[in-house]
Amino acid sequence: MKPSSGKALKSAHDFLGHAEHPLDPFFRPKNIAVIGATENPGSVGRTTLWNLISTPFGGAVFPVNPKRDSVLGIKAYKSVKEIPAEVDLAVIVTQSKLIPGLVAECGEIGVKSAVVISAGFKEAGPEGKELERQLLVNARAAGIRIIGPNCLGIMVPPSGVNATFAAGMARTGSVGFLSQSGALCTAVLDWSLKEQVGFSAFMSLGSMSDVGWGDLIYYLGNDPKTRSILIYMESVGDARSFLSAAREVAYTKPIIVIKAGRTAAGSKAAASHTGSMTGSDDVLDVAFQRSGVLRVKNISDLFYMAEVLAKQPRPKGPRLTILTNAGGPGVLAADSLLLGGGELAEISQQTISELNEFLPASWSHSNPIDVIGDAGPERYAKSLEVAAKDPNSDGLLVVLTPQAMTDSTQTAQLLKPYAKLGDKPVIASWMGGVDVAAGEQILNQAGIPTFPYPDTAARMFNYMWRYASNLKALYETPSYAKDGGSVDSAAANAIIQRVRGEGRTILTEFESKDILAAYGIPTLPSRIASTEDQAVDAAESMGYPVVLKLHSLTITHKTDVGGVQLNLKTADAVRGAFRSIRDSVAAKVGLEHFNGVNVQPFAKLDGYEVILGSSIDPQFGPVLLFGMGGQLVEVFKDRALALPPLNSTLARRMMERTKIYTALKGVRGRAPVDLPGLEQLLVAFSRLVVEQPWIKELDINPLMASPERLLALDARVVLHDPDTKEEDLPKPAIRPYPVQYAGQWTMPNGETVAIRPIRPEDEPEMVKFHESLSERTVYQRYLQLLNLSQRTAHDRLTRICYIDYARQMALAVERTDPKTGEARIIGVGRLQGLIDVPEAEFSIVISDDFQKLGLGSELLSRLIAIGKAEGVKVITADILAENSAMQKISERAGFKLKRDTGEPVVGARLEL
Secondary structure, three states, rough: OOOOOOOOOOOOOOOOOOOOOOOHHHHHOEOOOEEEOOOOOOOOOHHHHHHHOOOOOOOOEEEEEHHHHHHOEEEEEEOOOHHOOOOOOOEEEEHHHHHHHHHHHHHOOOOOOOEEEOEEEEEEEEOHHHHHHHHHHHHHOOOOOOEEOOOOOOEEEHHHEEEEOOOOOOOOEEEEEEEEEEEHHHHHHHHHHHHHOOOEEEEEOOOOOOOHHHHHHHHHHOOOOOOOOEEEOOOOOOOOHHHHHHHHHOOOOOOEEEOOOOOOOOOOOOHHHHHOOOHHHHHHHHHHHHHEEEEOOOHHHHHHHHHHHHOOOOOOOOOEEEEEHHHHHHHHHHHHHHOOEEEOOOOOOHHHHHHOOOOOOOOOOOOOOEEEOOOOHHHHHHHHHHHHHHOOOOEEEEEEEOOOOOOHHHHHHHHHHOOEOOOOOOOEEOOOOHHHHHHHHHHHHOOOEEEHHHHHHHHHHHHHHHHHHHHHOOOOOOOOOOHHHHHHHHHHHHHHHHHHOOOOOOOHHHHHHHHHHOOOOOOOOOEEEOHHHHHHHOOOOHOOOOOEEEEHHHHHHHOOOOOEEEEEHHEEEHHHHEEEEEEHHHHHHHHHHOEEEEEEEEOOOOEEEEEEEEEEOOOOOEEEEEOOOOHHHHHOOOEEEOOOOOOOHHHHHHHHHHHHHHOOOOOOOOOOOOOOHHHOOOOOOOEEEOOOOOOOEEEEEEEEOOOOEEEEOOEEEEEEEOOOHHHHHHOOOOOOOOHHOOEEEEEOOOOOOEEOOOHHHHHHHHHHHHHOOHHHHHHHHOOOOHHHHHHHOHHHHHHHHOOOOOOEEEEEEEEEEEEEEEOOEEEEEEEOOOOOOEEEEEEEOOOHHHOOOHHHHHHHHHHHHHHOOOOOOEEEEEEEOOOOHHHHHHHOOOOEEEOOOOOOEEEEEEEO
C-alpha cells in the first residue's frame, strides 16, 4: 500500500499532477470565462478582463456579454453556453440578481469553479441573503466551487492568473495570502510591490459562501510553491474546517493570522459564571493555539513573521540574549521582550569568563550584553560566537547603532557565518535607516532577518517562541484517561431529557450533581427531604454537621429564597433550618413551588477552591473554563479557556495558564493537590460537555482541590431553550473521539480483540507494535526498508496517533494477553483523506505473529464502512506487486485491481 514517506506514488492528495483536486481550477485553469466583461472605462468588468489578458496564463479568455460582439478586441459570447471550449473557471462581474441563474448555466456546460466578484448579497440585507442562498444551492447542484461573492478576486502569480480588478499583478514568491477584505488586498499588494515580496497565491475570499479558510489552507499546505500562509480574517466561518486544516498544515508551514473585530468579554447576559467570563476574542486565541496558528496584531507583523520563520529555526524556549553597542536600544529590546512574556537569558559564568577575555572592562557583564560603542566588526562577531554557545540561551538578537567608529557594513559581513546556529535563531536590528542599508541587505540575504528597531525585533522573537510552544503542545503524548469504566452517559442523558420534558432549562443542584456523578466526577452526597423528619433522618445517616439547601431554588430562579444553612449540628437545628427555608418560599414565591431541601454533609474547606465550567461560543461551540473559584470568581477572573475534547496533556496546559495553578502545585510548605487526578477530572468534564449537547452552560463552583481529594461542592446546569432543534445544537469545533467506530471482534482462534480508533495516548504502544514487525512486513507496507528508529521517532508517531478524525481515521487492533493482562496493539488500518476530495486511501499493517488470522479482512471491512458513513465516494490503495495476500483481501472486499507490467505496485479501487 501507499508509503507514508519515500517513493512518491499516486495519491488522492498528490498535487504534482496525478490527481485533480476540486480547487485546482482556481489555481491552474486552462480556460476562463469573464461573465460581465465590458469596455466601460473604470468598470470592474473591463479591469478584470484586461488583467486576465495582459498577464497570459497559458489558456484562453472568453468574454461573455449579451450586448456586444467583442470586448477589448476579443470575440464575445452572448452566454457561457455559446463558448466553443471547456471552461474551468468563470469570473462573474455582473448584477447580483442574475448570478444564481448564471451559475446554473455554468453548471450545464461543466464549469468547475467560479469567482463571484459582484456585491449585493448577504451584506445587502434580506434580499441579498436570499440571493446568496440561491447562488449556493445552484452551485452545489452543479458541483461548482465558489470563491466570493463580494470579493476582489484571485491572483495566482506562478500560473499567471490575475482574475481581479486590482491595479497590478503580484510578484511570484512563496507566500500564500488570503484575505476577506478586498480593500486590504490592494493595500498589501502596493506594499508588496514596493518591498519586493512575492506570492504563490493572493486571494480575496469575500463573504466565503462556499470556499473558506479550511479549503484553502489545506490546498496551500500541499502546494510545493507555498512556504507560509498569511491570513487577514474578519470572521472564522466554518470553525471546524478551519481548525482541522490549520492543525494539519501548521506543523510544516507557518500559518499567521491577523484577526479584526475584537469582541469584549461578557457582552451578553449569561446564567452561569462561565458564560459571563468567556469572550469571543479570548476563545479565538485559544482556538489558534489549539491548531498551531500564530496570531499577530498588525499587518507588518504578518510579513515580518513570514520572513523570520522562513529564514530561522524555531526557538526551543523564551530566553533571548541581546548584544548591543548602546545601552538605550538594549533596554528597549529588553522591555519589549519582558512585557511580551519572553525572558532575558541568564548569562552563564563560563560565557562571562570568555567575554572578559576580549571585551573592555566596562562591558555590562549581564544581559543585554553591551559590547560598548566603539565595538568593531571583529568584536561583534566574537561576542556573538561566544554568546551563541551559552546553554541558557534560546535565541540571539544583535543590535547595532551607527556611531562615529561603527562600520555597519563590515560588521554585517562578519556576522554572515553565524546565520545558521542549529536550533537557535539569530535576528538583528540595524538602526540608522539609509546609513546602514548596505549592512541590512547583507544580513537579510544571508538569512538573518533584520529590523529597523530593537523593540520590534524583540517582539518578533516573542512571536517565534510562542509559535514553537504551540506547535510542541499539539503533539505532546498524553497519558491514558481513567474515566472509561465510570461513565454512564445514558443516565446523564435521561436526567436531561426528563428536565426538558418538564419544560425546564435550569436543573436543580441535586440533578446537576447527578449528571456529574454519571461521568465519575466526585460530588458531595445529598438526599432530598420534603419533611422535617426526612431532613433529620438524612442528617443523622450522613453524620452531623450538615448543610441544607433549597431543592427548588433553581426552578423558581426568580428570587433567591431559602438560602443555605451552614454547620447544622443537631436535630433541632436541622428542623429550624428546614422550617426557615420552607417559610421563605411560602412568603416570597408561594408554597406550591416548595418541593424539599437538599441535605448534604458539611464540607470543611481544607483545599483550594477552583471553578470548572462550560459555555457556548457563537463561533466555536462549547468552550471550557478553569480557574480560581469561589464567591469572587468574577472579580479576579483568573481563568483559562480551552476547546473540548481534552486529553491529560491539554488539561494540564489549560491549568498552567492560570495563577491558581502555582498554588495547586504546592506553596509555602503545603503539599500539592492531586494534579494527575485533576487532569483526569477535566478530561471527564470535557467528555460530558461533548456527549451532552443539550447543555448550554455548566458550572462546578467551587470544586475543592486538595492532596487527598477532589470534590464538587456546588454545580449548576443550564439547558438550551426547549424550542431549539436537535440539528441546531452547537457542535464542538474539534471533532471528538469517534466512539461509534469502536467495537470488538473474535478471531478464528477464539480470542476477542478490541478494534477502536487510535488515540494520542497510543504512542508508547505503537513503539512496541513497530518492534513486532519484520523487515518483510515493513517493506510491504512502506515500499522501503524504514529502520525502527525512523518508524518510532516521536515526531512521526505523534502525528500518526494524534490524528484529526475529520480528515482521517485509523483503527487500532488491541489484544489483551490472557497470561499477563497487558494490552498490546497488533494491527492498524488507516483511511486517509476523508474530506476535500472524493477519494480516500487505505493502508493496513498487521503484526507478524497475528497475520493470516483474518485481521486484515476485518480491518478493511470496517474501513469501508467508515468510508461510507463519512461520505467517501471512492477508496483506493497502492499495493506492492509481490504482496499477494493484501491483493486477495482487497479483491474479496470488492476492489478492482489494475496491474501494469513492470510497475512495482498494483492499484486497487473501490466505488462506494
